[in-house]
Amino acid sequence: MVQRPDYERHKRKLRRNRRGGRPEQPASRRSVLGQVYFLAQPLSGWRFPPSGFSFLSLRSLRSMFLFQSLRLLRRVCAIALPGLVGCLLAQGQSAxxxxxxxxxxxxxxxxxxRAEDHAAGIPFLRSxxxxxxxxxxxxxxxxxxxFPNHVTLIxxxxxxQHGIFNNMLQDPNSNLIAAPMEYGNAIRVPTLWEAAQSAGLKTASVFWPVSLGARGIDYNIxxxxxxxxxxxxxxxxxxxRPDGFLxxxxxxxxxxxxxxDEDDFVTRAAIAVIRGQRPYLLTVHLGNLDDAQHHSGPDSQEAFAALEKIDGQVRQIADAxxxxxxxxxxxxxxxxxxxxVSHVINLNxxxxxxxxxTLSxxxxxxxxxxxxxxxxxxxAVILHNPDDRETAEKVRQILDGLEKDPASGIAQILSKQEAKAFGGTPETEFLIDCRPGFYVGRGLTTPLITDASQKGTHGYLPVHPELQSSFFIMGPRIARNRNLGVIDMRQIAPTIAKxxxxxxxxxxxxVLPVDR
Structure with missing residues (x-):
């Protein structure tokens, strides 16, 4: 405990000094000690005049100053340290x-x-x-x-590279009864889910194509x-997954x-997952626009109605x-x-x-x-024996003959080497692209050309702008009103990973330049 000074003794010493005894402290020393006094005064429980410093030893002053400074530092740290730590953590995770x-x-x-051309009411997507x-x-x-494109997205x-070549498994002998290729554990390369999980982030997915059994998803429907x-x-x-989650x-x-309505269920499920599991990466798939265009064709009233409903569903998910x-x-x-589309080409x-x-x-x-x-x-036209060049030449002659006839619906035939540039299935001997209005069917005993059972479809080469897809991103750190032009789908996953x-x-x- 610091003792109160003896003021009477102090006064006697001052009088003795003035009579020629101990000299007064130099002005420079008084200035330094005065600073100590003013620093210590607000924290001390008692006060003494600056002139009183002359009777205290320098060691005592240092001890007193250190004691009061430590008290001050402790109070400052108690107030400021939590905020400082929070700022540092926020700065470390800011990206x-x-x-x-x-x-x-x-x-x-x-x-x-071009939503205004169709009077489509999609305010959220337009934003x-x-x-x-x-x-x-x-x-x-x-x-x-x-399926292949959703796996490329992820x-x-x-x-x-990723190994998902079609929506359906290749099954010439119909042993699998049109089995869909929906198994995520067949994906050969790391996914965004795995990358996020490896970074210590929680992941979730709701109805994303080819996610059944996929690695890296903490909460998966x-x-x-x-x-x-x-x-x-x-x-x-x-x-x-996990068991009991759904x-x-x-x-x-x-x-x-x-x-x-499947999209209604997906919307509710996505919102529930956001609120309950709080994933850092969530993937969601809405399919009604695709269904509407298959049924009624692109730019149909059914398609616009489906998109307007989806606009509201996307807003609900984004708000959550x-x-x-x-x-x-x-x-x-x-x-x-x-x-x-209006016609089917039955190549088989x-x-x-x-x-x-040969049929049974x-x-x-x-x-x-x-x-x-x-x-x-x-x-993709595939040979049972890739080394059978006689059959390959015969197939080429058949396809060339069909290509010359506009009524056949074949727009172009790509060779094995030309097809390889598109990165599809390696077994492809010839890659057929149809004219608009035609698509390739599965008929075996039908005429070459039959009427289509749907009014719209896809699957053509991506050289057609009508077949290309979309990318939009919005967030506090994302640039506003920036048009990236034409991009490659393979750029999306590394951009999200960044x-x-x-x-x-x-x-x-x-990586796409999406940040401000």
Whole structure:
């Protein structure tokens, strides 16, 4: 405890000094000690005049000053340190941004960029043009169908790298009964989900194509090939992860039913996941625009109505995301556009007539030398024996003859080397691209050309602007009103990885300049 000074003794010493005893302190010393006095005075429980410093030793002053300074430092740290630590942590994570990526299946960019031409009421999607960054169009991958392109969106690679070449498994002998290629654990390269999870971030997905069993997803509700029965929700619960997760979500939003509008269920599920699990990366897929364009064609009233409803659903999901993460990036992507169609080209039926495919008594393929693996508006023509050059030459002659006839619907035939540049299935001997209005069917006993059962489809080569897809991004750190022009779909995944501060070495395309 610091003792109070003896003021009377102090006064006697001062009088003695004035009579010729001990000299007064120099002005410079008084100045320094005066500073000590004024620093210590507010913190001390007692006061003494500056002249009183002369009776204290320098060691005592140092001890007193150190004691009072430590008290002051402790108080300052107690007040400032928590805020300082928070600022440092925030500064360290300032470049890492939560991301929700919503795929609107079948969204060609013209629906948003030229919405005024169609009087389409899509205010939220239109807001990306002024408040965010967007692509004029996105060059997608072959074939321009859902599964391969969604895997490219999530990996930043071509099908020849990621291994998902079609919506359906290659099955010339019909052993698999049109089995969809929906298994995420078949993806050969790292995904955005895995990259985010490796960076210590929580991930989730709702109905993203080819996510069934996918690695890197903490909370996953994958799309499934349902039977259209009320029991389908049991199957969906069985394949969702972790065990029991979907059941807990359904308690909040209702049980999944194939009779319900699927996008309504996906919207409710996505919002529940955002609020309950708070993922740092969430991928969502909405499919009604694709369904509407298959049924009624692109730019139909049904398509516009579907898009207007989706605009509201996307806004709901984005609002929920921003309520949890105000700094989140909202990303809108798509897989392909559409052509209107009226006719089907049954290439395999033509190969049957030329003896290159043999049918069983039941009408199924018994043996084959060549097979047309349809991708909608394009087809990969595959040889059973890749070294059978005699069959390859015969197939080439058949296809050349069809290409010369405008009524056949074939626009161009690409050789094996030309097809390789598109990064599709390596087994492709010839790649067929159809004329607008035609697509490749699966008929074996039909005429070459038959009427289409749908009014719109996709799958053509991505050289057609109508088949290209979309990219929009909006967030507090994203540039406003920036048009990126035409981009490559493979640039999207590394761009999202950069926002998450996650590493994707397999995605080698340049990152898009989306930040301010």
């Amino acid at each position: 890492r941004t939560p991301v929700i990526m919503i795929s609107i299946d079948g969204l060609n960019p013209h629906y948003v960029l 990306f043009l002024t408040n965010g960054t967007y692509a004029q169009s996105v060059i997608n991958v072959v074939p321009t169908i859902t 990996t930043g690679t071509l099908p020849e 994958p799309p499934i090939h349902t039977q259209g029965t009320p029991a389908d929700h049991y199957l969906l619960e069985a394949v969702s 059941a807990s979500v359904e308690k909040q939003i209702g049980v999944y039913s194939p009779e319900e 995301e921003r309520a949890v993460y105000p700094d989140a990036d909202i990303v809108i992507v798509s897989d392909h556009g559409f052509f209107p 039926a033509e190969f049957v007539r030329h003896g290159l495919i 008594k039941t009408g199924h393929i018994a043996s084959w030398k060549v097979f047309s693996w349809t991708g909608g508006g394009s087809a 926002e998450l501060e996650a590493r994707m070495p397999s995605a080698t395309m340049p």
